[in-house]
Amino acid sequence: MKLGKTLISEHEIQHRTSQLAHQIVNDFKDxxxxxxxxLKGAFMFTADLVRRISKLDAKIEIDFIRARSYGSGKESxxxxxxxxxxxxxxxxxxxxxxxxxxxxxxxxxxxxxxxxGKGAANVSTCVLLDKPSRRTTDFVPDYIGFEIxxxxxxxxxxxxxxxGRCLPFITHIVD
Ligand code: IMP
Ligand code: MG
Numbered sequence: 001m002k003l004g005k006t007l008i009s010e011h012e013i014q015h016r017t018s019q020l021a022h023q024i025v026n027d028f029k030d031x032x033x034x035x036x037x038x039l040k041g042a043f044m045f046t047a048d049l050v051r052r053i054s055k056l057d058a059k060i061e062i063d064f065i066r067a068r069s070y071g072s073g074k075e076s077x078x079x080x081x082x083x084x085x086x087x088x089x090x091x092x093x094x095x096x097x098x099x100x101x102x103x104x105x106x107x108x109x110x111x112x113x114x115x116x117g118k119g120a121a122n123v124s125t126c127v128l129l130d131k132p133s134r135r136t137t138d139f140v141p142d143y144i145g146f147e148i149x150x151x152x153x154x155x156x157x158x159x160x161x162x163x164g165r166c167l168p169f170i171t172h173i174v175d
Contacts, residue, residue: 002174002175003167003173003174004171004174006169006170007151007153008169009169010168013145017128018052020126020145022056024049024096025053025056025058028058031094032061033094033095034063034088034090034095034120035049035053036062036064036095036097037064038067038097038100038107038108038111039065040157040159040165041101041157042098042099042128042157043157044157044166044168045099045128045145045156046064049126063086063088065082065097065115066084067080067110068083069081069104069107069110078104078106078136079106080110090115090118090120091118092121094120094121094122095115095120095123096123096124097111097126098125098126098127099125099126099127099128100128100129100156100157100158101129101158102129102130102135102139102141103134104134105136106137108125108139109137112125112139124143127141127145128157129145129147129153130144131150133149148170151172153172154170154173155167155168155170
């Protein structure tokens, strides 16, 4: 696999994640937060974010949901399928949904509606990356790590056909 230049370094990701954790803890005050990571893409970002939030003594629980909108290509199918559900009871919970990237906005818009349908009192969203130029929905994340141009990126949880997912930084694949 040939990688392009690093777009966002490991250090930049860690620094920004720490800033986001402070902002989140400040906004949620003393409320208990149920953090729901969207698999697989958000596994690394979620792990780093919850560690930072925990260090700030916030009350959090962690859960995961798996949603797919992409087949094996680079375009969202627009039709989001949940193939692993959260295990927590969401009734009256404050959910912070964490994902790797928002592109069309289909995935997070539909997962938010789904979690509201399961009784969550409110659902906020945090994404590491945002590609605003690709949006086809009215979805707006509450917390954004970095805005990026319309590149298809890999690393730090993001993949292309499972390639690049475990890199500690964000880059793109040069074939
Ligand atoms: P959306 O539903 O179009 O907003 O797409 C969101 C999902 O598509 C993300 O959770 C990612 O899994 C995937 N995705 C979107 N853009 C990229 C990218 O540049 N690299 C890797 N995965 C991406
Ligand atoms: Mg994803």
